[in-house]
Amino acid sequence: MAQRRPRHAGAAGRAAGDAVRVRARRRPGLGRRGAQPVPDALRADPAADRAHGAPTGAQALGVTLDLGGRELAVVATHLQPPPGRDPVEQAGEVAAFARRYANGRPLVLGGDLNTEPDDPAFAEFTRTGLVDALAAARPLRTSPADDPRTQIDHVFVSPGLTAGEVHAPRTEASDHLPVTLTVTLP
Template structure:
């Protein structure tokens, strides 16, 4: 980890297990982290999804930036410190007999002259279809006009082809912080690092943590990733 000048930003990437666990614990975990941006996997994506996304954001002390049903449960939330400039959602092609997957993107700005693109995705549990989804996600990341911050549940570890495809040309925040031994799944029996945060090489990783506490073990089946970054001044 190298400290340098830049605009600070705290990011959480979190698979919230479709809010099937302890909702109060989930809200407490995120509020304690005090993030500027939360990249959610398995967020609301069905009946009354807009209201449910807004309720979730309010429980976290944040606002909805992008995602929900159009991004198939990938949801981007921000604090009022972050200004959202543009958003888009993506759906990956459906493999018959499998679940639809997608991604959400938001171009953002923060005071101090920094702009960035935040993105989130949740790749398939099927190893046969993950690489194609990763390629589509990566194509959008490469097309971003500002430094990228990408959080994802990749459903495979760093030795997998989909992980390698997304990571290419980006910094794995866990590796940059020398904490790639921190496992993210499952809370009941941590054995794998399948959740990741990747950033543009121009972004400095100041700190990285996988939060394993009694509270996070009640909140979801994944541990949250909390990363402190310094963004380059782009304005």
């Protein structure tokens, strides 16, 4: 299977709508190489989607990036439980999926979680040991894009990863502002 270079994250973000762009780099002095995807992608179990009636048809998508010999697991998600259903169970399943998918590799999990930092569904991600990568930048309001009032787009990382340069640039390319950050591997 031939490997393809990823498209520019900015262009992908504009095309995808609710995007979380992640730039990863190694520690200074170790050199920096372009990230190339490893032909290894995994989608959450469709049975879990049906169990929650996920309107988006998918709970999570995992990809593994090869960063010059170091692998980074990246999981994107859009939590959207059916009306009247508690999002905590869906959040817990996505967090567990992400940890299983990472399988010991450094992990970045991000997306439209439709939950605020003080909500129980948000706590499901930190309960599994993930770290709020946006904590130092809070409040980071991302929705709605034309008048951001809520913090429902989030990024979590595995312990040991360092997040910085966090921004939610103004744009109306989506109903949410994108979140950008730099993740540094240990």
